[in-house]
Amino acid sequence: MKKILVTGSSGFIGSALTIELIKRGDFVVGIDNHNQFYDATLKEDRLKRYSDNKKFKIYITDIKNTSEIDNIFRENKIEIVVNLAAQAGVEYSTEKPFEYIDSNIIGFMNILECCKNYNVEHLVYASSSSVYGLNSDIPYSELHTTDHPVSLYAATKKCNELLAHYYSHMYNLPCTGLRFFTVYGPWDRPDMALQKFTKKILNEETIQLYNFGKHVRDFTYIDDLIEGILKVIDAPPCNSSTWDKKNPKLSSSSAPWEIYNIGSNRPIELETYVNLLEKELGKQAKKELMPMKPYDMEITSSDNSKIKNNLGILPKTKVEVGVKKFVKWYLNYYK
Numbered sequence: 001m002k003k004i005l006v007t008g009s010s011g012f013i014g015s016a017l018t019i020e021l022i023k024r025g026d027f028v029v030g031i032d033n034h035n036q037f038y039d040a041t042l043k044e045d046r047l048k049r050y051s052d053n054k055k056f057k058i059y060i061t062d063i064k065n066t067s068e069i070d071n072i073f074r075e076n077k078i079e080i081v082v083n084l085a086a087q088a089g090v091e092y093s094t095e096k097p098f099e100y101i102d103s104n105i106i107g108f109m110n111i112l113e114c115c116k117n118y119n120v121e122h123l124v125y126a127s128s129s130s131v132y133g134l135n136s137d138i139p140y141s142e143l144h145t146t147d148h149p150v151s152l153y154a155a156t157k158k159c160n161e162l163l164a165h166y167y168s169h170m171y172n173l174p175c176t177g178l179r180f181f182t183v184y185g186p187w188d189r190p191d192m193a194l195q196k197f198t199k200k201i202l203n204e205e206t207i208q209l210y211n212f213g214k215h216v217r218d219f220t221y222i223d224d225l226i227e228g229i230l231k232v233i234d235a236p237p238c239n240s241s242t243w244d245k246k247n248p249k250l251s252s253s254s255a256p257w258e259i260y261n262i263g264s265n266r267p268i269e270l271e272t273y274v275n276l277l278e279k280e281l282g283k284q285a286k287k288e289l290m291p292m293k294p295y296d297m298e299i300t301s302s303d304n305s306k307i308k309n310n311l312g313i314l315p316k317t318k319v320e321v322g323v324k325k326f327v328k329w330y331l332n333y334y335k
Helices: 011-021 040-048 067-077 097-117 151-172 194-201 221-235 270-281 305-311 319-333
Strands: 001-006 029-032 056-060 078-084 122-128 175-180 205-210 257-262 286-289
Touching: 001 011, 001 067, 011 029, 011 040, 011 221, 029 067, 056 067, 067 097, 078 097, 078 221, 097 122, 097 151, 097 194, 122 221, 151 175, 151 257, 175 221, 194 270, 194 319, 205 270, 221 257, 221 305, 257 305, 270 305, 270 319
Parallel strands: 001 029, 001 078, 029 056, 078 122, 122 175, 175 257, 205 286
Antiparallel strands: none
């Protein structure tokens, strides 16, 4: 049994991970600020599924609160950290940029400092496929450049990766960053496409499809993602980077630091995604085709070869199955 800190533990991914960690016998210390980015009722309902479990302890606070986060580490003797707390949303980052700096950079710095000061065994943290930005090589590999983000959200996630490398190199802190590719499934956020589209289709409202519905996304089902995170937690990087064993020139870092893509490797057009949703709901969507926004990426596609070769992780849920499971949950939860 390990004592694992999960930040963002009432969130979509954090709550799903917390449940699986408790099931396998770990003790989870959760942190979540229950902010008003979306209706906090959903976070509270996620939390109710495990809040009374003896292997779980929750702190309602924000990771940018330095003294509170330090107290949590000191009081709980944390062994492993999974940092999922962040201000999410690509579009929202154009409206409230300082909220992203506060949470995604200052908050992440607090986590790094505490991991260093309290000798944490392994820090696993959420990055994003958004870091690939203007990269045009498909599918995206961890070897590709991530120097040209098109959203502030992506820029903060790239900053997380750089900060983690510094702490890994300087203080020998094992760090693994995970680039998530469009995670979806039951209990997801209301601002995400699947919930927004479902609500509007049921209410016979018009849904807007940007890039005229031709956006391509690598949709990753929540259960596959959680299976991957669990394996990553148990496999901290050693002091020899595994960037590319076939090319030593790309393996010069001696820090215990790693980056992995986690995606389905089955990218589909957004319009196809909506068609699957229409089929499960038994209703046609009213669609408005819109031009592409400047902070959007035209395509995301994950090269999973690295995480498959190193850890044996290969997401398996087909999007048809994932959408069906989501719709069943949505109709039950929202009555």
